Amino acid sequence: MANVSITVNGKLRTADVEPRLLLVHFLREQLNLTGTHVGCDTSQCGACTVLVDGRSAKSCTIFAVQADGSEVTTIEGLAAGDGQLHPLQDGFWEEHGLQCGYCTPGMIMSAVDLLNNNPSPSEREIREGLDGNFCRCTGYQHIVNAVQHAANKG
Amino acid sequence: MVGQRIKRREDPRLIQGRATYVDDIKIVGMEHVAFARSDIAHGRIRSIDTSAAEAMAGVTAVLTGAQVAEFVGPVPIITPFPSPDHRAVVVDTVRYVGEAVAVVVATDRYIVKDAADAIVVDYDVLPAVVDTEQAMTGQPAQLHADFENNLAIALVPSGTGVSPDGQTVDDTAIDKAFADADVVVSQRMVNHRLAPSAIEPRGTVAHYEPGHDKMTIWSSTQVPHLLRGFIARMNDMGEDQVRAIAPEVGGGFGAKIQAYPEDYVVAGLSKKLGIALKWIEDRSEAFLATTHGRGVIGYIDIAATKAGKVLGMKLRLIADIGAYNTLFTAAIPTFTTLMANATYDIPAIRTTITEVFTNKTPTDAYRGAGRPEATYFVERGLDMLARKLDMDPADVRRRNFIQPDQFPYTTQMGAVYDSGDYTAALDRALQNSGWDKLKVERDQAQAEGRLVGLGLAMYVEVCGLGPSAVLPTGGWEHSQVTIERDGRINATTGASPHGQGNETTFAQMLADQFGVPLDHITIHHGDTAVAKQGIGTFGSRSQAVGGAALHLAGGKVKKKMAKFAASLIEAHEDDLVFENGRISVKGAPDSGKSFAEVASYAYVPVVGGAVQLPDGLEPGLSEEAFFEPSNNTYPFGCHIALLEIDRETGEPTLLRFVAVDDAGNLINPLIVEGQIHGGLAQGIGQAMIEEVRYSEDGQPLTGSFMDYAIPRAADLPRFELDSTVTPTPVNPLGAKGVGEAGTLGSTPCIVSAAVDALSQFGVTHIDMMLRPEKLWQIINGGQS
């Protein structure tokens, strides 16, 4: 067992974990933050995307021990906490950027990183910036619209 | 409300990570299940060594197929066709890579994987057969003893001159069509295997409570009510003792219209052990153990005059169904033959179906389920005809359309098309794409040496499944609408959604029906203890059947409520209107009572201290309805693709995609667009980047997203959508269904565009997917 201290959504969380515990399972099983999902085994689908120290990362390809001392933001911690949605959450809602919703938390977290790096992306840049996230429902057009919606507001 | 682009009421929980999918469910004392799976395609189990697994700390149980068979019977199917013995966990012979050979229960989801990994199986390896037409020779492998030459179903005819039972066959008309023809086009086409790939893999939590003798099963399913029935039957329980819950479901696309072996094993083990159990599928398992789609070879022959009028068509289907029949497997190709008439007035059609076992994952429904195959074969055939006659592909279609005044139109295949205006959809698509200008631009590009091509396809789809005569599950849908005492509306639907947005569209309908705000309405679904009856969500039926049931139930309760209101207002019920949260006499809005006042009266029908029940009504406002459709609906449309192929690499790029879809009346155009986008993405994926492949010995070669591509955002263009509206008379909403439409027209129009781009190299047909290497070979003088 290894002791980890990870600041998750602004709150320091300390636990003894097996070294092989994946960050996504630490979040989901130990912290009950089940908004982060698992969709594949090979780091492709991006459903597990969270921010680690401010950057998008696939939490199914990181051991919790590697994130010791890091700051992690999940979909649950994205909104300001004053009842206001994050502009991207708002964009996804307004533009119908989701259907089944399973890819959505990871998609939104990737879009956060995308807009952090490039606050006014072109449509092409949005599409390429979401290379690491699969959606099987929407055909992505409304997702692109959602990111544009947030960019225009931001 | 109906007809407006309203943002979804489902979304707040989904965009904040507050939804509950099956893997989010935890029950005190719950343990975990994992399966050991075959890594060979065909072989007899000589021995299974479970000792290492059993010795691991935390392991509760390890069971082989024989042990599972003591309490889990053969896996049932729903189609009326012969089917081989199919065990949830293999007892003696494995028939595809990924078939379960043992099951483990442990206290921890990591330990259960360690234990499954420690199970050692020794096989007598048998030869495997992967190629469908090879399998029909019975060599080198015979999968099931009672199915000679691996034929599950052989040469079942239908169409012109065939009696409905298939017993008598008269070839006169079809023979005459081909004898009279000026031209005949013939082509073998492959509509290849796909992995449905919902981003949420499957999962099941089963909780048998011994003290109550009741079972609750949470499953990522499109059909909780059907699952309830199967789980009850397989566990010798009554349907009243089983509660099935589809929590938030992360996509289905047909692969979750199923009761899978894992569902039966997890439920059976929960009952046997008396504890709650969870099984969550890995993506690697999903590629092997979740049903695949398509996998059909079509031999098409079209007989036509030199003016392009189609006289007759033959379509011979050979379906690769994998190692077993699953729930609907055998029926999927019947949807292909049913839709062989497409949008055309074809006087003679003969189809046959052959279904073949191979050493691969079973196939079953995948978005479109048989209809995309029909559209692909017929539309590609017509495109070949147009090319042969040197006609514009639009003109060949126009010449053969069923005309608006011919509806209802009975096809040679026995379908009765409800309504349609195919010329209108075609014309709109031609106009929106700038077809004539595009043709000039394509010619210019080709003259400059660029490989640019244009493709066009029509489609018509059978949707709104039932009726009950064609669905062994029953083809109706159910709804219950309750006006609560406070005037709020609680409604249930048996159409259990997984992204379709029923919580929004159904609320829009009720808001209009009752004249109340949207946020006074809640739609419940997916829990058989709440939505007490239902069939489920598939076959683009949510709105056309489920929505209609809701509308009927709403109508019933509205009628009753009007009687209460009439009594309270002292007016005639026929004179009342439901508007702005009030029920009042038409033309006199101040005359009435608030919705809540009337509701309250219906539950406490006391006036001046005495019970006063109008017309001898029972108290309360809750009515249910089963809607049995009189027919299917037949939405249609026209899709156009502009594609360019890189001359050096063969890589295709989709430049434009124009779609005109007619799904009848639309409840929420925003949601409809989303459905069409998603269908298009899957159709484009099939045409361009998706294909399940196996090695000759049955090893999967596309077993992860490292090798099986599904479209990413950058793979797709911005779709150009439009619609025409031809309501259906089949249901009171006039809505036809739209969930699968995008998968139909997209594959033939993209392939036709690729053929158009490469026709200068003498090619007349290219099988999907449009692998760059395949196109590069054509460019470089090789065969496709």
Place this chain on the structure above:
Amino acid sequence: MIPSAFEYERATSVDDALAKLAATGATGKFIAGGHSLVPLMKFRLNEPTTLIDIARIPGLAGVRDVDGAIEVGAGTVHHDVATSSLLRQQCPVVAETAGTIGDPQVRNRGTLGGSLAHADPAADYPAVMLAVDAEIHLRSSRGPRVVPASDFFQDLFTVDLAPDEIITAVRFAPVRAAAYAKLYQRASRFAIVGVAAALDVADGVIRSARVGLTGAVSHAVRLTAVEEALAGRQPTSEVVAEAAQLAGSDLEDVAGDIHASETYRRAMVPVFAKRALDGALARLPQR
């Protein structure tokens, strides 16, 4: 998919990392971003007894100018390489190549050193390391060692890196006139064929060219026939087109798989060689 159990330690310095690795015998492995290793561990294709985390060793990450050469720390993640202003200005091909790896999330975690040590035959970095003629800097308890990229990549998943060595950095002289061109495998986004080309042009003549190829054979190789055909010639698109035709003609054992047959891969080598060379030409100072 769950990996087998293992022990975990975090290294505080390169020496500490080497000592911790030595203590495991031959059964431990370094982990930095883990984006090559963790998926293999999940499939239990790689089951180290101990992971030694080198991600936070001070000084192991970063892009810096060292006496006119550019040094990229082995622990630098692909995103930081792709967005490095030093690289974008002085040696854009390296940044450009990093930007084609995987996807944004992978680029936020995966490291240069990890990619080089793993040496996937379809990885992007090896081609560009050959094109910029990078030195691969290694350390072990025996001391530092420098291996030229042209000697480093040896075979399938095999590089000149001893079991007790660690990659600390790569160093190269910046070259502006260089570019990378890649035929993507649509599912994995690895290279079916990837070519990086660098031109040294003076007085209107190509003094030398270096062309690195990945994806086609078991390990990244230089396309020497192309390089030789370019030397001494004028930097024009006709010249590079002619030279590119020679690309891959002498390759043996070109790979074939479900995504591209040997024949097709072989045919794509000159196509992408030409695209890379054209890209390099486009980065020459305008006359």
